[in-house]
Amino acid sequence: MVVISHAQAKADLEAAYLTVMGKRLEDSDRAIRKLHGDGFLEKVAKGQYMYNPETSGKKEFDEFTQAEKNEILKRDDYKCVVCGLGRENGLDLHIDHIKPRSLGGQGTVQNGQVLCAPHNFIKKNLSQTETGKKSFIRLLELVRSSPEDATTSQLEKFLLEVLLVYEKHGIDGHIHWDGMPTEQN
Secondary structure: EEEEEEEHHHHHHHHHHHHOOOOOOOOOOHHHHHHHHHOOEEEEEEEEEOOOOOOOOOOOOOOOOHHHHHHHHHHHOOOOOOOOOEHHHHEEEEEEEEEOHHHHHOOOOHHEEEHHHHHHHHHHOHHHHHHHHHHHHHHHHHHOOOOOHHHHHHHHHHHHHHHHHHHOOOOOOOOOOOOOOOOOO
């Protein structure tokens, strides 16, 4: 097994395609992503792939089963974890891999979340840190809108602590929150 760079994989793929098909490959980058997605190439690091003949083409897809999708939808109350909107607001809902499949994310309930179509599309433009912070802010809003009891009070305290860690370490990107606890009546 040899690790090859993206550039080398691209050159090898283009040469093989030209030899076999007798014409140039139109989009070699897309072809490499497809080979990776289909389990023929393993991504070992950013821009580095490995071909393993023992596992090539045998990789299970890390998709969610319908039962897992239903469980994630129910757990997230059929609403986007970022904005809190759902189908009743006219939005399509997607089941998203929190850690993307391209980075080794598994198709498990724990790695799934509900995103509305707009947030699923912009997630690609946000870092995981920004997406994570938005999720914690949304959870804090949900807790604050729930009837107060011992559990919601503990959860609010926890979420505030998490969000303060983002602020303390300057890993909040361009996403801001008021940082203030709710008024106690």
